[in-house]
Amino acid sequence: MFETRLKVYEGQRAAVSRVGKDPVNAPMIRHWCEAMGDTNPAYSGPDAIAPPTMLQAWTMSGLSGHTRGTHAYDELLGLLDDAGYTSVVATDCEQEYLRPLRPGDEITYDSVIESVSAKKTTKLGTGYFVTTRMDIRVGPDLAGTHRFRILKYAPLRRADRPAAGPARRDQSQKPSRPRPVINRDNAEFWEGVQRHRLLIQRCTGCGTLRHPWLPGCNACGGLDWDTVEASGEGTVYSYVVMHHPPFPAFDPPYAVGLIELAEGVRMIGNVLGVPYDKVRIGLPVRLEFREYDEELVLPIWCAQEGAAQEGAAQEGLYEHR
Ligand SMILES: [Zn+2]
Numbered sequence: 001m002f003e004t005r006l007k008v009y010e011g012q013r014a015a016v017s018r019v020g021k022d023p024v025n026a027p028m029i030r031h032w033c034e035a036m037g038d039t040n041p042a043y044s045g046p047d048a049i050a051p052p053t054m055l056q057a058w059t060m061s062g063l064s065g066h067t068r069g070t071h072a073y074d075e076l077l078g079l080l081d082d083a084g085y086t087s088v089v090a091t092d093c094e095q096e097y098l099r100p101l102r103p104g105d106e107i108t109y110d111s112v113i114e115s116v117s118a119k120k121t122t123k124l125g126t127g128y129f130v131t132t133r134m135d136i137r138v139g140p141d142l143a144g145t146h147r148f149r150i151l152k153y154a155p156l157r158r159a160d161r162p163a164a165g166p167a168r169r170d171q172s173q174k175p176s177r178p179r180p181v182i183n184r185d186n187a188e189f190w191e192g193v194q195r196h197r198l199l200i201q202r203c204t205g206c207g208t209l210r211h212p213w214l215p216g217c218n219a220c221g222g223l224d225w226d227t228v229e230a231s232g233e234g235t236v237y238s239y240v241v242m243h244h245p246p247f248p249a250f251d252p253p254y255a256v257g258l259i260e261l262a263e264g265v266r267m268i269g270n271v272l273g274v275p276y277d278k279v280r281i282g283l284p285v286r287l288e289f290r291e292y293d294e295e296l297v298l299p300i301w302c303a304q305e306g307a308a309q310e311g312a313a314q315e316g317l318y319e320h321r
Contacts, residue, residue, distance in 0.1 A: 002083060006116045006128060012072035014132045015111035020058045024050050024105040028057065049100040055136060055144045056095075058107045073113060076130065080152040085127045087155045094147040101143055109136045114147065127153025175248035177292050186213040188227070196289040198230040198299050200265055211265040232287035233262040234301060241276050255279040259301050267299075274303035 022028070029050050033043050036051075043051055050058075077088075101107070117129035134146040182190050189212075192199035201210045205222030216223050237260040243253045257271040257279065271279050272288075285301035292298060 003118060005079065006076065009072055009076040009113050010115055012076075012113050013070050013110065014073040014113050015070060015109065015134070018059070018109050018111075020107040020109070021061060022058075024058055024101045024103055024107065026103050029054065029103070032057065049102050052097040052100070052144070053095065054101075055097065056093075056134075056146050058101065059109050059134065059136060059146070073132075076113065076116070077152065080128060080130075084154045085152040087125065087127075087153050089124060089151050089153070091129065091149045091151050093149070096145045097143075098145075099138065099141055099143045101138065105138045105143075107136050107138055107143065109134050111135075120151075122151065122153065124151065125153040125155045127151050177249045177296055177298075179296065180298075185215050189213050192227070192229075193289065193297055193299055196297070198232065198287055199227040200230055200261070200263055201225050202228050209263055209265050211261075211267050228263065230287060231262050234259040234285050234287065236260075236271060236279060236281055236283040236285060236301075237266055238281060239271060239279050241279070253277075257285070257301055259285060269298070270300045272300050272302050279303070 026044075026048065029043055029048065032051060032054055033039070038051060040051070042049055080086075111132050111134040114131045114133045115129075116131075119126060119128060129149055129151050131147060131149045134148070136143050136146065180190060189199055189201075201213050202208070202225060203210070203217035203220060203222045204224045204226055205217060206220040208217055208219040209228065210218065217225070236257045238258040239255050241253050241255050242250070246252050253276045255271040255276040256268060258266050258268055259271075260266050271283070271285060272290075273285075274283070284304045286304050288300055288302050289297055290300045
């Protein structure tokens with residue numbers, strides 16, 4: 001039967017004796033620490049070690065040199081594709097650190113298909129969890145292991161989804177925008193959006209505001225929270241203009257902003273009310289709610305009137321952290 005055929009792949013190689021593209025090196029460590037905001041002194045200076053959580057970074061082949069899996073791994077995924085489990089989502093990753101990595105270390109790695117689960121039904125659809133374990137070495141020494149799990153699944157058709165209801169299209173048959181993923185942790189946020197209220201989560205232990213919504217406070221670990229309603233004032237903290245690829249339901253080019261709210265938290269949303277090429281860092285924006293179809297309300301950010309004429313907030317352009 002099908003599951004027996006899948007089980008055959010447990011223990012087979014997914015990658016053999018690969019070599020890291022670059023030795024462990026100080027520039028990559030520095031960029032990582034800057035991006036993560038990690039100022040731990042162990043990661044700089046003459047005796048620096050690499051942050052242990054960079055483990056996978058040293059194995060990555062980059063955009064140019066993507067290497068395929070082994071025959072066994074491709075065959076397993078192909079088998080699942082052919083059986084209708086065509087979608088894939090990474091679900092979790094687990095690392096173990098056995099030896100610090102230092103600039104100059106050259107790594108090699110092997111990967112093995114550790115397990116293929118029994119058939120599981122999830123909110124995304126029914127499928128199989130495939131777990132691979134990568135062993136990363138420096139010479140003969142095991143430096144760490146990186147266990148990575150994906151779900152290969154057959155996506156539910158929209159009409160089968162419990163919450164979404166039938167797909168609705170406007171008269172031009174334009175595809176509808178993707179729905180937000182609503183779960184127990186963020187349900188109250190999306191209920192607020194439906195009522196045209198933007199709610200920010202607040203830790204009742206230490207008062208820290210947070211967004212996106214999370215079950216716990218990153219500042220104090222507290223699990224209790226309430227909400228404050230956003231005033232709706234914000235500025236563009238960063239942005240991208242999407243040209244390509246074109247997604248159904250979207251008309252490129254359009255600007256997607258990382259908006260810093262007056263309350264201090266940041267969130268992502270479309271920047272409207274100004275041509276896409278007039279969006280600038282520091283641009284003042286104001287919250288509005290847009291009803292995209294009968295079901296979908298989203299917060300969007302409108303350039304405040306006249307903002308485009310204010311030299312696109314020139315003074316604000318470069319004064320950001
Ligand atoms: Zn807190």
